[in-house]
Amino acid sequence: MTFVLAFCMIFSLFSIQAPAQAAGFTDVPSRALNEVNYLVQGGVVQGSSPTVFNPDQTITRAEAAAFVGRAIQLNGTKRQTRFNDVDPGSFASGYIESIAAKGIMSGASNGKFSPGKLVTRGEMAVIIAKAFGHTGNAETALMNLGIASGMGNGSFGSAQTITRADFAVFLARAINPAFRLKQNITFSSNMKSTTNGLNIRTGPSTSYPSVGKIAAGTSVTGAFLVGGWMFVKAGNTTGFISMYYLTGSSGSGTVTQPTTPPSTGTDSRLQSQTIIIDPGHGGTDPGAVNGSLREKDVVLNVGLKVNKLLEQTPFKVKMTRSTDTFIKLTDRSTFAKNNKGNVFVSIHVNSVNSSSTSGTETFYYAAGNPHVSDSKLLSSKIQARMLEAWNLKDRGIKKGNFSVLRENNMPAALAELGFISNSSDAAKMTNEAALSKMSIAIYNGILDYYKAKGYDINKLYK
Incomplete structure (x- = not known):
């Protein structure tokens, strides 16, 4: 179907499903009628009442954050934010925090977001460009795409404030090309x-x-x-x-790729949580070795399996390595911090000179760590699940002065699956079924941690 036909198709849907005014609003002008209808249909915009949209009212930063946050499916749960002038109970608090975390909007150096400040056309362009992944000069990018248009005098009108109706029009165009002034979309x-x-x-x-x-x-x-x-x-x-x-191929575009079916009812807060999976060693560092069995291969296998499981949830997940690559210890914790990790799990296997030593253990860092209790909790949950998976000796959870734990700034655990130097433990490390079982154990252990922290994750267990 061509874009013209698509445009007509959507408008015909509106004509069937919507009244003469947008979603029951009696004050929406005809120039914004279809766009507001579209956004209301998706739950993106709201009015002050079922019949009043206030289209000519200048939009505030709080409203802009909520509109854009809903459009790109950010976590809008009301909560404490990083800004000292945003009430946690505000309708927009969750979206403000989520949109700030994404770098789409920011506050001032004094820690204020200024939620009631009016938005200009220039600011609108920057917000929408960042939210939808458009690079370069924001105003130029939006005009080239047919999302925005200039003023009658030939300028963009950057300093002029923008109304709720106009913001809605530009946002609808950013979402759906059928509303745009130009039809130049490339499917690649x-x-x-x-x-x-x-x-x-x-x-x-x-x-x-x-x-x-x-x-x-x-x-x-x-x-x-x-x-x-x-x-x-x-x-x-x-x-x-x-x-x-x-x-x-997911192509280029905006925000995050979902890993859970839409509208599952799972805790929406999970979308803001990033899990860092760290398979130890790699590349020129094989880790512990027993014949042809190498630690770096075992833990990468398990890490990839855990990653795949987490990709089927609302969590965001990042791996310090997903191939046989050498990563410095300091670079692992730096990677976790740069990706704003909320939980860090490093995966290893043990080795000692004695072939009789066996068992599973998990470490956390305690000296001066601001997340000691959460790190210990995470370790205990993962340890319990790993014991169920392989039924090895319980060597407990322990304090460990490891770089990837010590240099991190988030709850972190280092899991030792078993001893590669023990023939019974090592046999599990060569068995794909056993490795899959251990991967599910680590995954469920992470879920147990979040459950203990008050998140609703019951539908995600394997």
């Missing part, structure tokens, strides 16, 4: 669907209607991401599909 990412009866939707959430279904294994081409949804072309149909149901 090759992917396939992974399930039958997969809906292609008019917008990036299950709130939007389906415009078609495709079977498992259907080839699609993607253009860009909005949150965890890819704008795709499948045959003659264009629309959005959750990346959870696509495999292949």
Whole structure:
């Protein structure tokens, strides 16, 4: 389907499902009617009442954060933020914290976000460009894409404040090319669907209607991401599909790729949590060795399996290494900090001169660590699950002065699966079924930690 047809298709949907005014609002001007309808349909924008949108009211930074945060599926749970002038109970507090963590909006050096400050057109351009992954000069990028337009005098009007209606128009255009002033989208990412009866939707959430279904294994081409949804072309149909149901190149675009089915009801706070998986050693450092069995290979195998499990959840997951590469110890903790990790799990196997020594143990760092109690909790949960998996001797959780634990600034645990120097332990390290079982154990141990911290993760257990 061409973009013109797609545009008409979406508008025809609106004409069937919406009243003469946007979503029941009686004050939305015709120039913004379809865009506001579209955003309301996806739960992106709200009015001050069921009938009042206040389209001519200048948008505040708090409202902009909430609008954009909802559009790209950030965690909007009301909570304490890094800013001293944002009330934790504010409607926008969760989105403000999430959007700041993403680097889309920031505060001043005095720790203030200024939630009530009015947004200018220039600021709008920067916010939308960052949120949707557009590089270069923000105003130029948005105009080239047909998302924004200039003023009558030929300027962009950067210093002028922007109304709620105009912000909604630009946001709808950023999400869906059908609303844009130019139709120059390139579909360059090759992917396939992974399930039958997969809906292609008019917008990036299950709130939007389906415009078609495709079977498992259907080839699609993607253009860009909005949150965890890819704008795709499948045959003659264009629309959005959750990346959870696509495999292949994800292409360029915005924010994060989801790893859980949309609308599962899982704790939304998990989306803001990043798990760092650190398979020890690698490359020129084989770690402990027993014949042809090398620690670096065993722990990478397990780490990749844990990573794959976590990719099926709302968590974000990063690996210090995913190939046979040498990584310095200090670079591992630096990687975790640079990726704003919330939990760090390093995976190793033990070795001693005595072949009779066996067992599983987990370490945490205690000296001067601000996360001692959480590190100990994480270690205990992982240790308990690992013992169930391989049923080896319980060597306990212990304090350990290891660089990857000592130099980290987040709850961190170092898991020793077993002794490669022990024939019984080593036999498990060569058995794929046993390694898979251990991977699930570490994964479930991480979930146990989050459960103990008050998160709802019951649906995620393996």
